[in-house]
Amino acid sequence: MVFGKRKSPPVAAFSVPVPRDTIADPNDADLELIATIVDFVNYLFTDGLYRQEELPPHLVQLYHADFYVAQINNGGHSQFVHNCGTRWQMIFANAEAGLAAMGATGQANLMRELTVWTAANPDKASAQTGFKGGRDPALDILDEAFNRQQVESPVAPRAATWIRSWSGLRLVEPAELRKAWNECARANARRLHRLSETRVGAFQQVLSDDVHLAIGMAVDAANETLFEGRNRETIEVDGRHLEAWIVQTSFGLRGAVCDSSGVRLYALQLGGEGVTWKAAALIGFAGTTDIDQMLSFAEGEPLAMAADLALSRVRPDFTGCIIQPCEPVDGIPNPIFKIVAGDEIFMMTKKDAMYVLAGQRPGEIYDPISLAEIEVHKQGLRDN
Structure with missing residues (x-):
């Protein structure tokens, strides 16, 4: 047996659709162009089911560079570290590469400093939240330096100029943009699998969740569809305070009370003293025998x-x-x-x-x- 390097997946070969007016008439279109590329990459991930290594590197680098800037503007480097989580090394590397490629040298240098700090301080990095009590002073210093760089040389114009320099852009009318995205998403040979x-x-x-199945039957009895997600709260039912699952259905929030007889589903209204929700009407019921079956x-x-x-x-x-x-x-x-x-x-x-x-x-x-x-x-x- 011959061992070698793991074979890299093929990189998707498609042109990048962009609205024609963001290229042909770029005045005041920088932010729109950047947002379009970011939304396009999101679409490739969520609908095309591409993996990062299957996309052209410049797309992912722009995507993570924009993520970096947005996070710093919102909650600083502390929030950025927190929201990157265990994927920080990959995101940091892409963000730095993108910033460097577009010529945002100052911001790229700050990204490199953040990488060094995070690698040297794993415990401090994992404690970051972006809020008071979860912010390291070293990252606040990076925030101040970032703000100065943005005044001297903001990222957005450089990012937009970089995008316009890419080869393989496909200019489309705004009304045709989603169709072009669909074509790129469905070009992924692994998508259906x-x-x-x-x-x-x-x-x-869903099917392995006994509570979800039981509540689902009561929701069906109400002729509604149960969406995922629930939380437990106390609701008022006929003057009594009962524990219930608050669930989202196709018609809004509902309260599901589970007991030895089965599951009763209630429409809700805002409650009074001591509870957030009050039962407005019983709209669905699933009995124990049917649930057990x-x-x-x-x-x-x-x-x-x-x-x-x-x-x-x-x-x-x-x-x-x-x-x-x-x-x-x-x-x-x-x-x-x-x-x-x-x-x-x-x-x-x-x-x-x-x-x-x-x-x-x-x-x-x-x-x-x-x-x-x-x-x-x-x-x-x-x-x-």
């Missing part, structure tokens, strides 16, 4: 993988999908799961040894998926 990985992970997180089913079935495989066949491009258990339906023996993909809602259930997906339109039923197909899909995600 990573999209499946992301969906499976998100689905699995749902939990037992979810524990033994490849639901996350089945839902992703179904979506990868009918709506392969959708991100940010939600899966939610539904209340039982007469005549359907197994639990039903609602899958929200964009503006569409699908229903999935198991029939015999197959999973079946149905859409909202009459007769919109897709080819069933076997357990063997689900296993092949699972193996494919694991192998790649």
